[in-house]
Amino acid sequence: MDGSSPRPGRSVFVWLVGASQLLGVASVVLTGVWMAILVYRVFRNEAKRNVKVLHGVIHLLALIISIIGIVAVFDFHRAGKTPDMYSLHSWCGMATLVLFFTQWVMGLLFFLFPVASSWLRASYLPIHVFCGLVLLVMAIGTSLLGITEKLLFSITATYSQFAPEGVLANTLGILLVGFGVLVGYLITKEEFRRPPNPEEEALSVHFKTLTEGGTPTSP
Amino acid sequence: MDGSSPRPGRSVFVWLVGASQLLGVASVVLTGVWMAILVYRVFRNEAKRNVKVLHGVIHLLALIISIIGIVAVFDFHRAGKTPDMYSLHSWCGMATLVLFFTQWVMGLLFFLFPVASSWLRASYLPIHVFCGLVLLVMAIGTSLLGITEKLLFSITATYSQFAPEGVLANTLGILLVGFGVLVGYLITKEEFRRPPNPEEEALSVHFKTLTEGGTPTSP
Numbered sequence: 001m002d003g004s005s006p007r008p009g010r011s012v013f014v015w016l017v018g019a020s021q022l023l024g025v026a027s028v029v030l031t032g033v034w035m036a037i038l039v040y041r042v043f044r045n046e047a048k049r050n051v052k053v054l055h056g057v058i059h060l061l062a063l064i065i066s067i068i069g070i071v072a073v074f075d076f077h078r079a080g081k082t083p084d085m086y087s088l089h090s091w092c093g094m095a096t097l098v099l100f101f102t103q104w105v106m107g108l109l110f111f112l113f114p115v116a117s118s119w120l121r122a123s124y125l126p127i128h129v130f131c132g133l134v135l136l137v138m139a140i141g142t143s144l145l146g147i148t149e150k151l152l153f154s155i156t157a158t159y160s161q162f163a164p165e166g167v168l169a170n171t172l173g174i175l176l177v178g179f180g181v182l183v184g185y186l187i188t189k190e191e192f193r194r195p196p197n198p199e200e201e202a203l204s205v206h207f208k209t210l211t212e213g214g215t216p217t218s219p
Numbered sequence: 220m221d222g223s224s225p226r227p228g229r230s231v232f233v234w235l236v237g238a239s240q241l242l243g244v245a246s247v248v249l250t251g252v253w254m255a256i257l258v259y260r261v262f263r264n265e266a267k268r269n270v271k272v273l274h275g276v277i278h279l280l281a282l283i284i285s286i287i288g289i290v291a292v293f294d295f296h297r298a299g300k301t302p303d304m305y306s307l308h309s310w311c312g313m314a315t316l317v318l319f320f321t322q323w324v325m326g327l328l329f330f331l332f333p334v335a336s337s338w339l340r341a342s343y344l345p346i347h348v349f350c351g352l353v354l355l356v357m358a359i360g361t362s363l364l365g366i367t368e369k370l371l372f373s374i375t376a377t378y379s380q381f382a383p384e385g386v387l388a389n390t391l392g393i394l395l396v397g398f399g400v401l402v403g404y405l406i407t408k409e410e411f412r413r414p415p416n417p418e419e420e421a422l423s424v425h426f427k428t429l430t431e432g433g434t435p436t437s438p
Binding site for chain 2: 082083086087088089091092095126130133134137138140141144145147148149151152153159160161162166169170173174177180181184188189
C-alpha cells in the first residue's frame with residue numbers, strides 16, 4: 001500500500017515509461033495491442049485483482065483485433081486468388097496468434113478463475129511472463145517481416161532507390177524495434193516490478209520469491 | 220565451489236540446454252556466433268575469469284565473422300551496382316552490428332581490464348546482460364528479414380507455390396525463432412544462473428544482489 005513512496009529508480013522508471021509510450025504512439029496499432037503488458041508496473045498501487053482484469057480485457061480486445069485482422073488477410077487472399085500461408089511472415093504470424101490465444105486462455109484459467117491451486121498458479125506464472133515477452137518479440141518480428149514483404153511487393157523497383165514509402169516503412173520498423181527494447185527493459189528489470197504485498201501473496205505469488213524459496217519482503 | 224551439487228532444476232536445465240543446442244546445430248552459423256551467450260551457465264564450475272575470457276574470445280570471433288560478412292555484402296553490392304543500406308534488413312543488421320561492436324568494447328573495458336571500479340562494473344552488468352539478449356533477438360530478426368528478402372528476390376514467382384526452397388528457408392526461420400526462445404529462457408531463468416561465489420563477489424557482482432542491495436547467498 002505504500003508503493004507510492006519515492007524510490008531511487010522511480011524517476012528513471014517514469015522517464016522510461018514515457019519514452020516507451022512515445023515510441024509506442026508512433027506505432028499505434030502495436031501500442032494498443034501491447035501496452036497491456038505494462039499494466040502491472042504502471043498501476044502499481046491499484047488492487048491486483050483489478051489490474052488482472054484490466055490486463056485480461058485489454059488482451060482480449062487485442063486478440064479479437066488480431067483475429068479480425070487475420071480473417072481479413074484470408075479474405076483478401078481469396079479475392080485475389082493468392083495462396084495462403086506460404087511466407088515466413090505468415091508462418092511467424094500464425095505461430096504468434098496461436099501462442100497468443102493459448103496464452104490468453106491459460107491466463108484466464110490460471111489467474112482469473114478460482115480453478116488452479118496456488119501452487120499451480122505459482123508454477124505457471126514465470127512461464128506466462130516469459131511467453132508474454134516472447135509474444136511481444138514475435139509480434140514485432142512478424143510486423144517487420146510484413147513490412148519487408150509489402151515493400152518488396154508494392155515498390156519492387158524503387159525500394160532500392162530510397163523511395164519515400166520505403167524509408168517511412170523502414171523507420172516504422174526501427175521504431176517498433178525501439179518500442180520492443182524499451183518495453184522489454186521495463187518488464188525484465190527487477191527494480192520496476194510491482195512491490196510485493198504480503199496480503200496478496202496468499203493468492204498470487206511472485207516468481208522470484210518462489211524460485212528462491214524465500215519469503216516476500218517489502219522493498 | 221560446490222556448484223556441482225544436485226539441484227532440483229538441474230536435469231531440466233541439462234535437457235533444455237541439449238534441446239537448445241539441437242536447434243542450434245540446425246542453424247549452424249548462428250550457433251557458432253551466439254552460443255557464447257551461454258558460457259556462464261554451461262561452465263558453472265570453472266573459474267569466472269576463464270569463462271569471461273572465453274566469452275570475450277568467442278564474441279570477438281563472432282564480431283570478426285560479422286564484419287567479414289558485412290564487407291562481403293558491400294562488395295557484392297558494388298559488383299552488381301546494387302545500392303547499399305536501403306532495406307529494413309540492412310538497417311536492422313547495421314544497428315545490430317554497431318550495438319554488437321559497442322557491447323564487445325564496453326565488455327572488454329568494464330570486465331576484462333582492471334579499469335572500471337567495482338561499482339561501475341556492477342552498474343553496467345545488468346545493461347550488458349540486457350543488451351546481449353537484445354542483440355540475440357535483433358540478430359535473429361535480421362536473419363528472418365534476410366531470408367524473406369532473399370526468397371522474394373530469387374524465387375519471386377514460385378514462393379507462393381510452396382517451392383521447396385521457400386519451405387526450407389521458412390523452416391530455417393522457425394528454427395531460429397525456436398533457438399532464440401530457448402536461449403532466451405535459459406538466460407532469463409534465475410534458477411539456471413551461475414551460483415554466486417562469495418570469493419568472486421569482490422570483483423564481479425551479481426545484478427540481483429545489487430539492485431536489491433542484499434548480500435550474496437549460497438543456493
